[in-house]
Amino acid sequence: MVRKLFLKLLWLYRHSFSLVTRGACRHYPSCSEYALWQFERNTLPRAFGATFLRICRCNQLFDGGIDYPVISKPTIKPTELSINTIKYWFVPTKRNYFLIKNFKFKGSQC
């Protein structure tokens, strides 16, 4: 429920206020996209924390660049496996996983 609400809010942000911040994000994925992935795949408290830290990092004092979300528990429930339907790659890093978007993914972006 809460997750859905936040995803909706993020959608709203990405289609309105995001224009005010004029695509100024220093990262890939951009902060709002990062938040989207986090809220989609991580536990809520972790998604909150990570997103907050990420926004704090998004200024000229930090380097920016590629910064993928790290999640602890990948959930995989694919109904169909092909290069066009896979949304994220879970790439192991130590005990967690990087969340990396499949560029070839053809489904809904949100």
Add this chain to the structure above:
Amino acid sequence: MLDKFTPNQRLLVAVALSFLFFIGYTTIFPPKAPNSEENATQAAVVKPSAAQAHSSVTTEASAPAQEIKTVSTDTLTTISAKEFTLKIDTLGRISSLILSDKKHNGKDGQLSELVSGAGAKPLYIRFADEALNAAASKTAYASSASSIVLGENGKGTVTLTQNLPELTVTKTLTFYADGHYDAKVNLSSEKRYYVYLGQHPQIVEKMMTVVGSMIYAGDNLTTIFKDGDVEGRSIFTDVHMASAFDQYYASIMYGFDKSTQVVVERDTKDNPVTYLEGANNFTFSGYIGPKEYKTLESINPILVNAIEYGWFTFVAAPIFKILMYLHGMIGNWGWSIVALTVLIRIILYPLTHKGMVSMQKIKEIAPRIKEVQEKYKGDPQRMNAAVMEMYKKHGANPLGGCLPLLLQIPVFFAIYRVLLNAVELQGAEWVMWVHDLSRMDPYYILPILMGATMFYQQRITPSNFTDPLQEKIFKYLPLIFTFFFFTFPAGLVLYWFVNNIFSIAQQYMVNKQFEAARMARHEAHLAEKHHEKD
């Protein structure tokens, strides 16, 4: 492909429609609407005598000031000072308070009446005993003076007495030139009674402002009862201050004993009705007037809490303090807003300066970035990722980042609330055509300038969009904002405009600096070639 388009297109339509609605709404229903809804038939249940007093009021209530004239009670005492004229009626209530400063006048030039025609009036006493109450509403008070003139910093005392069968009510009121008063209520024998705070002034002009009652109690605890949104009855103790307020003005009572019960009830329209439970030898203080920070602070610092900026007070109040400080030095609210913008720019300067430096570096790797962009032309996501990786590898990033921009949003909103709620900014002038920063620019000059600067700023600032449609909307943003800002307070548009100017200036300086650096390199390169030839 079409599925992808629709949400964005839907958004565009939604934005356009909401503007049309917004503009249409404000033209068809000028924000005066809350006033005319207020008809005098209310409140018969809670306040018998108040209702009685208003039986002669027509239900076609237009302006509060006109209603006052038709009220049947007579004026007993008039207190006049430089800033206001206050009247006490034969039922011992404050029946009228008119501010003399022209800036408080309504749009129609009418003098502002702070005591609402409808509802309870300040200092009205209701007894728990119905029979006594009925007698009290028919017996006129006697006053020790019929008119008092207060000089600068002066004060004057009036004693009001009401002789009821078996009971004598004595109200001793001391009025001060700054608008506050000390009150002492004395009963010849012990009776239960309540002192009313009065209905809030009804000079509401703008939407989006909170109007109602506020109780400030205990440990910094503020409870607000909005008009039309009161349920049941709430009782408070350990109250520091009770206020009935509208956008700029308030009737406040404070300085009573900690054990005093303060009750907030709803009337027939679910608006709050606030009263204090009286005691024998009951003393308290009160204030009726504009919520001006300095005035309130000088009377009693606790009164400052009556200034309310909605749920955003925690950001708006500090912003207002900074603005007030700047105004103290500069003397003009418009220039104070400009100075505030400069201040925010200075705070963000370390960030923007860092951005400048990395901007220089980026041009060195520009050809390689172009190469990558060419390579992933059809796939913006992948292109972005590749470009970002490039930036990181070279430790240079031309983009400003989300944080500095996200920080602007609360500041912007806080200024909006301050312009809306701070009575000090009423009628604040800037230059030439801007006569009131708290209202919209009558000639639309500032919004248009704002839109133009925004457009130009967009053109010279690097950006990073993953969604090409988002980018398209982005291009229309200056136009949308211009329309949106037409109805906004001029002060707010001024802030945004000045902010844009500074951004442009900074960007211009960066570009210039880079140009110089490139020229220098180019020359060095040429010189080298010459060398080789020789």
